Amino acid sequence: MAREKVWKDVIRADALEKKWVTRVDFGVRKLAVYDTPSGLYTSLALCNHGGADLCDGYFDGHVIECPLHQGAFDVRSGKPICAPTTRQMKTFETRVHEGMVQILT
Amino acid sequence: MAKEIVTPLTQALSEGKLTREELKSFMRRSDWPALRLLVVWIVVLCMTSSLIYMSWDSWLIWPAMFIHGIVIVHHFSLEHECVHYTVFRTRRLNDIAGYICGLILVLPFKHFRYEHCDHHTYTQLEGEDPELVPMPQNLGQYLYYISAVPYWRTKLTELVRHVFGRLTDEEKRFVPEVEQKTIYLEARLMAAFYVLVFGYMFATGWYDLIWYWFIPLLLGEPVMRFVRMTEHVGRPTVAQMHENTRTNIVSLPWRFLCWNMNYHAEHHYASSVPFHALPRLHEKLKGHIYVEKGGYIGAHKDILTQLFSKSEGK
Numbered sequence: 001m002a003r004e005k006v007w008k009d010v011i012r013a014d015a016l017e018k019k020w021v022t023r024v025d026f027g028v029r030k031l032a033v034y035d036t037p038s039g040l041y042t043s044l045a046l047c048n049h050g051g052a053d054l055c056d057g058y059f060d061g062h063v064i065e066c067p068l069h070q071g072a073f074d075v076r077s078g079k080p081i082c083a084p085t086t087r088q089m090k091t092f093e094t095r096v097h098e099g100m101v102q103i104l105t
Numbered sequence: 106m107a108k109e110i111v112t113p114l115t116q117a118l119s120e121g122k123l124t125r126e127e128l129k130s131f132m133r134r135s136d137w138p139a140l141r142l143l144v145v146w147i148v149v150l151c152m153t154s155s156l157i158y159m160s161w162d163s164w165l166i167w168p169a170m171f172i173h174g175i176v177i178v179h180h181f182s183l184e185h186e187c188v189h190y191t192v193f194r195t196r197r198l199n200d201i202a203g204y205i206c207g208l209i210l211v212l213p214f215k216h217f218r219y220e221h222c223d224h225h226t227y228t229q230l231e232g233e234d235p236e237l238v239p240m241p242q243n244l245g246q247y248l249y250y251i252s253a254v255p256y257w258r259t260k261l262t263e264l265v266r267h268v269f270g271r272l273t274d275e276e277k278r279f280v281p282e283v284e285q286k287t288i289y290l291e292a293r294l295m296a297a298f299y300v301l302v303f304g305y306m307f308a309t310g311w312y313d314l315i316w317y318w319f320i321p322l323l324l325g326e327p328v329m330r331f332v333r334m335t336e337h338v339g340r341p342t343v344a345q346m347h348e349n350t351r352t353n354i355v356s357l358p359w360r361f362l363c364w365n366m367n368y369h370a371e372h373h374y375a376s377s378v379p380f381h382a383l384p385r386l387h388e389k390l391k392g393h394i395y396v397e398k399g400g401y402i403g404a405h406k407d408i409l410t411q412l413f414s415k416s417e418g419k
Binding site: 020050051056067071072081 | 110188
Protein backbone atom coordinates (compact mmCIF):
# COMPACT_ATOMS: atom_id res chain seq x y z
CA MET A 1 0.00 0.00 0.00
CA ALA A 2 1.36 3.42 -0.93
CA ARG A 3 2.50 5.55 2.01
CA GLU A 4 0.43 8.67 2.55
CA LYS A 5 2.41 11.82 1.78
CA VAL A 6 2.98 14.28 4.60
CA TRP A 7 4.31 17.84 4.81
CA LYS A 8 7.89 17.97 6.03
CA ASP A 9 9.99 20.95 7.09
CA VAL A 10 12.82 21.83 4.71
CA ILE A 11 14.23 25.24 5.70
CA ARG A 12 13.15 28.45 7.41
CA ALA A 13 11.51 30.72 4.85
CA ASP A 14 13.60 33.72 5.91
CA ALA A 15 16.78 31.74 5.23
CA LEU A 16 16.05 31.47 1.48
CA GLU A 17 18.05 33.47 -1.05
CA LYS A 18 15.61 36.05 -2.35
CA LYS A 19 14.56 35.64 -6.01
CA TRP A 20 17.15 32.89 -6.38
CA VAL A 21 17.67 29.21 -5.69
CA THR A 22 18.71 27.83 -2.30
CA ARG A 23 20.38 24.48 -1.72
CA VAL A 24 19.01 22.42 1.18
CA ASP A 25 20.24 19.09 2.52
CA PHE A 26 17.16 16.99 3.21
CA GLY A 27 18.20 13.63 4.62
CA VAL A 28 20.25 11.92 1.96
CA ARG A 29 18.73 14.13 -0.71
CA LYS A 30 19.81 17.54 -1.89
CA LEU A 31 16.94 19.85 -2.71
CA ALA A 32 16.74 23.12 -4.61
CA VAL A 33 14.17 25.61 -3.31
CA TYR A 34 13.26 28.37 -5.77
CA ASP A 35 11.93 31.79 -4.82
CA THR A 36 9.96 32.84 -7.91
CA PRO A 37 7.56 35.67 -8.78
CA SER A 38 4.68 33.21 -8.32
CA GLY A 39 5.83 31.62 -5.07
CA LEU A 40 8.13 28.87 -3.84
CA TYR A 41 8.91 25.68 -5.72
CA THR A 42 11.17 22.76 -4.86
CA SER A 43 12.99 20.14 -6.92
CA LEU A 44 15.82 17.68 -6.53
CA ALA A 45 19.04 19.67 -6.69
CA LEU A 46 20.97 17.47 -9.11
CA CYS A 47 20.39 17.87 -12.83
CA ASN A 48 18.95 14.63 -14.21
CA HIS A 49 21.11 14.98 -17.32
CA GLY A 50 24.67 15.25 -16.02
CA GLY A 51 24.38 15.25 -12.24
CA ALA A 52 25.58 18.83 -11.68
CA ASP A 53 24.22 20.86 -8.78
CA LEU A 54 21.46 23.09 -10.16
CA CYS A 55 21.82 25.42 -7.17
CA ASP A 56 25.05 26.78 -8.71
CA GLY A 57 23.24 27.50 -11.97
CA TYR A 58 21.61 30.61 -13.37
CA PHE A 59 18.07 31.25 -12.18
CA ASP A 60 15.72 33.60 -13.98
CA GLY A 61 12.03 33.90 -13.17
CA HIS A 62 10.81 30.34 -13.32
CA VAL A 63 13.74 28.81 -15.19
CA ILE A 64 16.68 27.06 -13.59
CA GLU A 65 19.67 26.42 -15.82
CA CYS A 66 22.25 23.73 -15.17
CA PRO A 67 25.72 25.22 -14.53
CA LEU A 68 27.47 22.52 -16.55
CA HIS A 69 25.59 22.33 -19.87
CA GLN A 70 22.96 25.08 -19.57
CA GLY A 71 20.12 22.63 -19.99
CA ALA A 72 17.10 24.22 -18.32
CA PHE A 73 13.87 23.34 -16.52
CA ASP A 74 10.68 25.18 -15.63
CA VAL A 75 10.70 24.87 -11.85
CA ARG A 76 6.88 25.02 -11.64
CA SER A 77 6.40 21.76 -13.49
CA GLY A 78 9.90 20.29 -13.78
CA LYS A 79 9.46 20.33 -17.55
CA PRO A 80 12.74 20.36 -19.52
CA ILE A 81 12.81 23.43 -21.75
CA CYS A 82 15.97 23.01 -23.76
CA ALA A 83 18.67 20.54 -24.75
CA PRO A 84 20.49 18.62 -23.45
CA THR A 85 17.83 17.99 -20.79
CA THR A 86 15.06 15.75 -22.06
CA ARG A 87 13.54 14.27 -18.91
CA GLN A 88 11.12 15.81 -16.42
CA MET A 89 12.79 17.08 -13.24
CA LYS A 90 11.44 15.71 -9.94
CA THR A 91 9.53 18.47 -8.17
CA PHE A 92 7.70 18.61 -4.83
CA GLU A 93 4.59 20.42 -3.80
CA THR A 94 5.79 23.29 -1.60
CA ARG A 95 4.22 25.59 0.98
CA VAL A 96 5.19 27.93 3.80
CA HIS A 97 3.73 26.97 7.17
CA GLU A 98 4.50 28.89 10.37
CA GLY A 99 7.63 30.36 8.83
CA MET A 100 8.95 27.02 7.55
CA VAL A 101 9.20 25.94 3.92
CA GLN A 102 7.60 22.52 3.71
CA ILE A 103 7.37 19.94 0.94
CA LEU A 104 4.84 17.17 0.49
CA THR A 105 6.70 13.89 0.41
CA MET B 106 18.50 9.71 -9.77
CA ALA B 107 21.52 11.29 -11.50
CA LYS B 108 24.92 10.55 -10.03
CA GLU B 109 26.37 13.70 -8.49
CA ILE B 110 29.38 15.20 -10.22
CA VAL B 111 31.46 18.07 -8.92
CA THR B 112 31.71 20.71 -11.61
CA PRO B 113 34.73 23.05 -11.74
CA LEU B 114 32.33 25.81 -10.70
CA THR B 115 31.09 24.00 -7.60
CA GLN B 116 34.72 23.25 -6.76
CA ALA B 117 35.75 26.89 -7.24
CA LEU B 118 32.91 27.98 -4.95
CA SER B 119 33.82 25.46 -2.27
CA GLU B 120 37.50 26.46 -2.46
CA GLY B 121 36.59 30.14 -2.07
CA LYS B 122 38.02 31.17 -5.46
CA LEU B 123 34.65 32.72 -6.10
CA THR B 124 31.82 33.70 -3.78
CA ARG B 125 28.21 32.90 -4.49
CA GLU B 126 27.31 36.58 -4.67
CA GLU B 127 30.11 37.21 -7.19
CA LEU B 128 28.94 34.27 -9.28
CA LYS B 129 25.36 35.57 -9.27
CA SER B 130 26.60 38.96 -10.42
CA PHE B 131 28.74 37.43 -13.21
CA MET B 132 25.89 35.22 -14.43
CA ARG B 133 23.43 38.12 -14.80
CA ARG B 134 21.98 38.12 -18.34
CA SER B 135 20.76 40.86 -20.58
CA ASP B 136 19.83 41.12 -24.26
CA TRP B 137 21.46 44.51 -24.73
CA PRO B 138 25.24 43.81 -24.72
CA ALA B 139 24.81 41.28 -27.53
CA LEU B 140 22.40 43.46 -29.51
CA ARG B 141 24.87 46.36 -29.34
CA LEU B 142 27.73 44.08 -30.35
CA LEU B 143 25.69 42.65 -33.22
CA VAL B 144 25.19 46.13 -34.65
CA VAL B 145 28.97 46.58 -34.74
CA TRP B 146 29.29 43.03 -36.09
CA ILE B 147 27.01 43.82 -39.03
CA VAL B 148 28.89 47.05 -39.72
CA VAL B 149 32.17 45.08 -39.78
CA LEU B 150 30.63 42.49 -42.12
CA CYS B 151 29.47 45.28 -44.44
CA MET B 152 32.96 46.79 -44.41
CA THR B 153 34.71 43.52 -45.21
CA SER B 154 32.10 42.74 -47.89
CA SER B 155 32.82 46.16 -49.38
CA LEU B 156 36.47 45.19 -49.70
CA ILE B 157 35.40 42.31 -51.95
CA TYR B 158 33.10 44.58 -53.93
CA MET B 159 35.82 47.19 -54.42
CA SER B 160 38.43 44.64 -55.51
CA TRP B 161 36.11 42.66 -57.77
CA ASP B 162 38.16 42.95 -60.97
CA SER B 163 41.61 42.51 -59.52
CA TRP B 164 43.73 39.93 -57.75
CA LEU B 165 43.08 41.91 -54.54
CA ILE B 166 39.76 40.10 -54.30
CA TRP B 167 41.64 37.14 -52.77
CA PRO B 168 43.07 38.99 -49.75
CA ALA B 169 39.70 40.78 -49.46
CA MET B 170 37.87 37.43 -49.31
CA PHE B 171 40.40 36.19 -46.76
CA ILE B 172 39.76 39.20 -44.49
CA HIS B 173 36.00 38.81 -44.91
CA GLY B 174 36.44 35.10 -44.25
CA ILE B 175 38.11 35.79 -40.91
CA VAL B 176 34.94 37.58 -39.81
CA ILE B 177 32.66 34.92 -41.32
CA VAL B 178 34.35 32.03 -39.50
CA HIS B 179 34.05 33.87 -36.20
CA HIS B 180 30.30 33.25 -36.38
CA PHE B 181 31.53 30.08 -34.73
CA SER B 182 32.20 32.07 -31.56
CA LEU B 183 28.68 33.46 -31.62
CA GLU B 184 27.18 30.03 -32.29
CA HIS B 185 29.26 28.65 -29.43
CA GLU B 186 27.93 31.33 -27.05
CA CYS B 187 24.39 30.56 -28.22
CA VAL B 188 24.97 26.89 -27.40
CA HIS B 189 25.48 28.06 -23.82
CA TYR B 190 22.46 30.42 -23.91
CA THR B 191 24.74 33.24 -22.74
CA VAL B 192 24.39 35.68 -25.65
CA PHE B 193 20.87 36.89 -24.89
CA ARG B 194 18.76 36.72 -21.76
CA THR B 195 15.80 35.80 -23.98
CA ARG B 196 16.45 32.12 -24.55
CA ARG B 197 14.65 31.97 -27.91
CA LEU B 198 17.01 34.60 -29.34
CA ASN B 199 19.97 32.33 -28.58
CA ASP B 200 18.33 29.55 -30.57
CA ILE B 201 17.55 31.84 -33.51
CA ALA B 202 21.07 33.30 -33.64
CA GLY B 203 22.59 29.84 -33.16
CA TYR B 204 20.66 28.32 -36.07
CA ILE B 205 21.54 31.25 -38.35
CA CYS B 206 25.25 30.90 -37.49
CA GLY B 207 24.95 27.16 -38.09
CA LEU B 208 23.69 27.83 -41.63
CA ILE B 209 26.47 30.31 -42.30
CA LEU B 210 29.14 27.85 -41.14
CA VAL B 211 27.61 24.49 -42.15
CA LEU B 212 27.62 23.58 -38.46
CA PRO B 213 24.22 22.24 -37.33
CA PHE B 214 23.35 24.02 -34.09
CA LYS B 215 21.61 21.27 -32.16
CA HIS B 216 24.17 18.60 -32.94
CA PHE B 217 26.95 21.00 -32.00
CA ARG B 218 25.14 21.70 -28.75
CA TYR B 219 25.06 18.03 -27.78
CA GLU B 220 28.64 17.46 -28.86
CA HIS B 221 29.82 20.54 -27.00
CA CYS B 222 28.09 19.43 -23.79
CA ASP B 223 30.29 16.35 -23.77
CA HIS B 224 33.32 18.54 -24.41
CA HIS B 225 32.51 20.39 -21.19
CA THR B 226 31.95 17.15 -19.27
CA TYR B 227 35.13 15.44 -20.48
CA THR B 228 37.39 18.38 -21.41
CA GLN B 229 40.74 17.21 -22.78
CA LEU B 230 40.18 13.56 -21.79
CA GLU B 231 41.43 11.32 -24.58
CA GLY B 232 38.77 8.99 -25.94
CA GLU B 233 35.97 10.89 -24.19
CA ASP B 234 36.13 14.55 -25.27
CA PRO B 235 34.48 14.60 -28.74
CA GLU B 236 36.10 17.95 -29.57
CA LEU B 237 39.61 17.08 -28.44
CA VAL B 238 42.24 18.23 -30.94
CA PRO B 239 45.22 15.93 -30.43
CA MET B 240 48.65 17.44 -29.92
CA PRO B 241 50.33 17.17 -33.35
CA GLN B 242 53.32 14.85 -33.40
CA ASN B 243 55.18 16.65 -36.16
CA LEU B 244 55.10 19.82 -38.22
CA GLY B 245 53.19 18.08 -41.01
CA GLN B 246 50.31 17.17 -38.68
CA TYR B 247 50.32 20.69 -37.25
CA LEU B 248 50.04 22.31 -40.66
CA TYR B 249 47.51 19.74 -41.87
CA TYR B 250 45.19 20.56 -38.96
CA ILE B 251 45.51 24.30 -39.60
CA SER B 252 44.75 23.77 -43.30
CA ALA B 253 41.19 22.89 -42.16
CA VAL B 254 41.14 19.95 -44.59
CA PRO B 255 40.53 17.40 -41.80
CA TYR B 256 37.94 19.72 -40.26
CA TRP B 257 35.90 19.97 -43.46
CA ARG B 258 36.24 16.27 -44.15
CA THR B 259 34.88 15.47 -40.68
CA LYS B 260 32.08 18.03 -40.75
CA LEU B 261 30.84 17.26 -44.26
CA THR B 262 30.97 13.51 -43.63
CA GLU B 263 29.05 14.10 -40.41
CA LEU B 264 26.36 16.11 -42.21
CA VAL B 265 25.91 13.49 -44.93
CA ARG B 266 25.79 10.73 -42.29
CA HIS B 267 23.01 12.55 -40.44
CA VAL B 268 21.10 13.24 -43.65
CA PHE B 269 21.08 9.46 -44.18
CA GLY B 270 19.84 8.89 -40.61
CA ARG B 271 23.00 7.54 -39.04
CA LEU B 272 25.03 8.43 -35.96
CA THR B 273 28.37 7.01 -34.91
CA ASP B 274 28.70 5.13 -31.62
CA GLU B 275 30.46 8.16 -30.17
CA GLU B 276 27.58 10.43 -31.21
CA LYS B 277 25.04 8.01 -29.73
CA ARG B 278 26.81 8.55 -26.41
CA PHE B 279 25.98 12.24 -26.31
CA VAL B 280 22.79 12.50 -28.40
CA PRO B 281 19.87 11.14 -26.36
CA GLU B 282 17.80 8.52 -28.18
CA VAL B 283 14.72 10.74 -28.15
CA GLU B 284 16.67 13.46 -29.96
CA GLN B 285 18.25 11.38 -32.72
CA LYS B 286 15.43 12.08 -35.18
CA THR B 287 15.75 15.81 -34.48
CA ILE B 288 19.44 15.63 -35.38
CA TYR B 289 18.58 13.88 -38.67
CA LEU B 290 15.85 16.44 -39.41
CA GLU B 291 18.22 19.32 -38.67
CA ALA B 292 20.81 17.91 -41.08
CA ARG B 293 18.19 17.31 -43.80
CA LEU B 294 16.81 20.83 -43.48
CA MET B 295 20.32 22.23 -43.62
CA ALA B 296 21.19 20.17 -46.71
CA ALA B 297 17.91 21.25 -48.34
CA PHE B 298 18.79 24.87 -47.61
CA TYR B 299 22.13 24.58 -49.45
CA VAL B 300 20.47 22.76 -52.35
CA LEU B 301 18.04 25.67 -52.61
CA VAL B 302 20.83 28.26 -52.40
CA PHE B 303 22.94 26.57 -55.08
CA GLY B 304 19.85 25.78 -57.15
CA TYR B 305 18.91 29.45 -57.08
CA MET B 306 22.42 30.46 -58.13
CA PHE B 307 22.48 27.99 -61.03
CA ALA B 308 18.98 28.99 -62.11
CA THR B 309 19.63 32.72 -62.06
CA GLY B 310 23.33 32.84 -62.90
CA TRP B 311 23.84 35.06 -59.83
CA TYR B 312 26.93 33.60 -58.21
CA ASP B 313 27.82 36.42 -55.81
CA LEU B 314 27.20 34.23 -52.76
CA ILE B 315 30.13 32.07 -53.83
CA TRP B 316 32.43 35.11 -53.59
CA TYR B 317 30.86 36.75 -50.54
CA TRP B 318 30.18 33.63 -48.49
CA PHE B 319 31.50 30.23 -49.52
CA ILE B 320 35.03 31.06 -50.72
CA PRO B 321 35.63 33.42 -47.74
CA LEU B 322 34.40 30.65 -45.44
CA LEU B 323 36.95 28.23 -46.90
CA LEU B 324 39.73 30.82 -46.86
CA GLY B 325 38.97 31.88 -43.28
CA GLU B 326 38.56 28.46 -41.70
CA PRO B 327 42.32 27.91 -41.22
CA VAL B 328 42.30 31.04 -39.04
CA MET B 329 39.55 29.50 -36.91
CA ARG B 330 41.54 26.26 -36.66
CA PHE B 331 44.57 28.35 -35.59
CA VAL B 332 42.46 30.08 -32.93
CA ARG B 333 40.77 26.92 -31.70
CA MET B 334 44.10 25.15 -31.24
CA THR B 335 45.03 27.74 -28.64
CA GLU B 336 42.21 26.70 -26.30
CA HIS B 337 43.46 23.25 -25.26
CA VAL B 338 46.15 21.89 -27.59
CA GLY B 339 49.45 21.46 -25.78
CA ARG B 340 47.82 21.58 -22.38
CA PRO B 341 47.85 18.40 -20.26
CA THR B 342 45.20 15.81 -21.09
CA VAL B 343 43.91 15.69 -17.52
CA ALA B 344 40.58 16.51 -15.88
CA GLN B 345 41.88 19.48 -13.87
CA MET B 346 40.45 22.64 -15.39
CA HIS B 347 43.26 24.88 -14.16
CA GLU B 348 45.68 22.79 -16.24
CA ASN B 349 43.84 21.49 -19.29
CA THR B 350 42.64 24.82 -20.70
CA ARG B 351 44.47 27.93 -21.84
CA THR B 352 43.26 31.52 -21.54
CA ASN B 353 44.86 33.77 -24.15
CA ILE B 354 45.31 37.48 -23.65
CA VAL B 355 44.54 39.00 -27.05
CA SER B 356 43.88 42.48 -28.39
CA LEU B 357 40.47 44.14 -28.63
CA PRO B 358 39.72 43.26 -32.29
CA TRP B 359 40.30 39.58 -31.60
CA ARG B 360 38.25 39.73 -28.38
CA PHE B 361 35.47 41.34 -30.39
CA LEU B 362 35.62 38.66 -33.07
CA CYS B 363 35.69 35.73 -30.65
CA TRP B 364 33.05 37.11 -28.25
CA ASN B 365 35.62 37.04 -25.40
CA MET B 366 36.13 33.32 -25.82
CA ASN B 367 39.87 33.89 -25.45
CA TYR B 368 38.98 33.77 -21.73
CA HIS B 369 38.57 30.10 -22.28
CA ALA B 370 39.59 28.72 -18.90
CA GLU B 371 37.14 31.11 -17.22
CA HIS B 372 34.45 29.91 -19.63
CA HIS B 373 35.14 26.29 -18.72
CA TYR B 374 35.04 27.13 -15.03
CA ALA B 375 31.66 28.82 -15.29
CA SER B 376 29.97 28.30 -18.65
CA SER B 377 26.82 30.06 -17.40
CA VAL B 378 28.70 33.37 -17.35
CA PRO B 379 27.87 35.44 -20.45
CA PHE B 380 30.59 36.64 -22.80
CA HIS B 381 30.42 40.25 -21.58
CA ALA B 382 31.21 39.24 -17.98
CA LEU B 383 34.19 37.02 -18.82
CA PRO B 384 36.80 39.81 -18.48
CA ARG B 385 35.53 40.48 -14.94
CA LEU B 386 35.59 36.76 -14.16
CA HIS B 387 39.15 36.67 -15.50
CA GLU B 388 40.22 39.29 -12.95
CA LYS B 389 38.78 37.06 -10.24
CA LEU B 390 40.21 33.74 -11.43
CA LYS B 391 43.47 34.70 -13.15
CA GLY B 392 45.59 33.43 -10.27
CA HIS B 393 43.98 29.99 -10.46
CA ILE B 394 44.09 29.26 -14.19
CA TYR B 395 46.66 28.94 -16.98
CA VAL B 396 47.04 32.27 -18.77
CA GLU B 397 49.03 32.76 -21.98
CA LYS B 398 49.99 36.42 -21.98
CA GLY B 399 51.41 36.16 -25.50
CA GLY B 400 47.95 35.52 -26.92
CA TYR B 401 47.32 33.25 -29.90
CA ILE B 402 50.90 33.62 -31.16
CA GLY B 403 52.25 32.80 -27.68
CA ALA B 404 50.04 29.72 -27.52
CA HIS B 405 51.33 28.50 -30.88
CA LYS B 406 54.91 29.15 -29.83
CA ASP B 407 54.18 26.94 -26.83
CA ILE B 408 52.64 24.23 -29.05
CA LEU B 409 55.54 24.33 -31.52
CA THR B 410 58.15 24.33 -28.74
CA GLN B 411 56.54 21.21 -27.28
CA LEU B 412 56.32 19.67 -30.75
CA PHE B 413 59.98 20.28 -31.59
CA SER B 414 61.24 19.20 -28.18
CA LYS B 415 59.29 15.96 -28.65
CA SER B 416 60.84 15.46 -32.10
CA GLU B 417 64.33 16.07 -30.72
CA GLY B 418 63.69 13.63 -27.87
CA LYS B 419 62.96 10.80 -30.31
